[in-house]
Amino acid sequence: MNTTDTCNALVASLSDYVDGTLDPSLCIELEQHLQSCQKCRIVVNTLRKTIELYHEPTSSEALPQDVRARLFLRLNLEDYLKKEV
Amino acid sequence: MINETEKAAFSMEALRGGDREEFARFVETYSTQVYRLGLKMLNDPQDAEDMLQETFIKAFKALPTFEGRSSLSTWLYRIAINEALMTLRKRRPNQVSVDEGVETVEGEIEPREILDWCCLPEREMLSVESRKFMNEAIQQLSPALRAVFVLRDIEGLSIKETADTLNLSETAVKTRLLRARLRLRELLTVYYGERVVESKRA
Ligand SMILES: [Zn+2]
Numbered sequence: 001m002n003t004t005d006t007c008n009a010l011v012a013s014l015s016d017y018v019d020g021t022l023d024p025s026l027c028i029e030l031e032q033h034l035q036s037c038q039k040c041r042i043v044v045n046t047l048r049k050t051i052e053l054y055h056e057p058t059s060s061e062a063l064p065q066d067v068r069a070r071l072f073l074r075l076n077l078e079d080y081l082k083k084e085v
Numbered sequence: 086m087i088n089e090t091e092k093a094a095f096s097m098e099a100l101r102g103g104d105r106e107e108f109a110r111f112v113e114t115y116s117t118q119v120y121r122l123g124l125k126m127l128n129d130p131q132d133a134e135d136m137l138q139e140t141f142i143k144a145f146k147a148l149p150t151f152e153g154r155s156s157l158s159t160w161l162y163r164i165a166i167n168e169a170l171m172t173l174r175k176r177r178p179n180q181v182s183v184d185e186g187v188e189t190v191e192g193e194i195e196p197r198e199i200l201d202w203c204c205l206p207e208r209e210m211l212s213v214e215s216r217k218f219m220n221e222a223i224q225q226l227s228p229a230l231r232a233v234f235v236l237r238d239i240e241g242l243s244i245k246e247t248a249d250t251l252n253l254s255e256t257a258v259k260t261r262l263l264r265a266r267l268r269l270r271e272l273l274t275v276y277y278g279e280r281v282v283e284s285k286r287a
Contacts, residue, residue: 003195007195008195011194011195011196011267012194012263014263014266014267015259015262015263015266015267016259039196039199042199042200042201043196043199043270045201045203046200046201046202046203046270046273046274047266047267047270049202049203049273050266050269050270050273051238051266053210053211053219053273054219054234054238054239054269055238055239055241056211062117063116063117063120067120067134067137068116070134070138071112071116071134071137071138071141072109072112074138074142075108075112075138075141075142075145076105077105077108077109077112079105079109080105080106080109080113
């Protein structure tokens, strides 16, 4: 698994590539390289996975009730607090 | 995340005029997102709560002058992210600027950690411990990179919306996003890589 100049040159395109916004000709070039380079394939796969994991919505991070209550109080909106969402 | 119908959903006239009921609806709609942004940027519940309150206090004061050049949510995100950056600046006075020189794409971004951990079971990747590690990993990004990553990849804003929120060019956003993503990939590869090795040994 040697790193070549091609690998290094393609790093700059990876973000656009996983977003699907890479220029088509560069995209072809990158995909050709990926077929023959395991190292870059791993980088692309783990980069995708990284983004996917962070994007996963986490319900535990909904606004806690006590935080919500203190926010409404601070904003003098306590009259509207009783209404649950 | 940014809702196209929001203009219809809120009466701008009421919001600008300081109508409390409409403002309560506005707070109800966006408080979860603002709080989550605070948690990701600051990784501290108390700081995130302070940021949340300050953001809506400032928004309430600034609403009468809201010109509608950006969407209401982009406008609110801008206030929120500035609050978060200000908090970070107080923690480390010399370090924080969203305008820190646009990093070059060359050098020091070449991937080092090469190990495929995509095969790990979901429950392992989404465990409480893993989540904690992931949040800590974000804190290793510079505030400038962190802001871009949190808005784009966690909050799901588009490149353009992220650029508008941070007053950056789209090119600068893309450059920072690339660096942030690659850096996090390195950190996650070290973390999950250990688990892959362990699972093979077991
Ligand atoms: Zn390669």
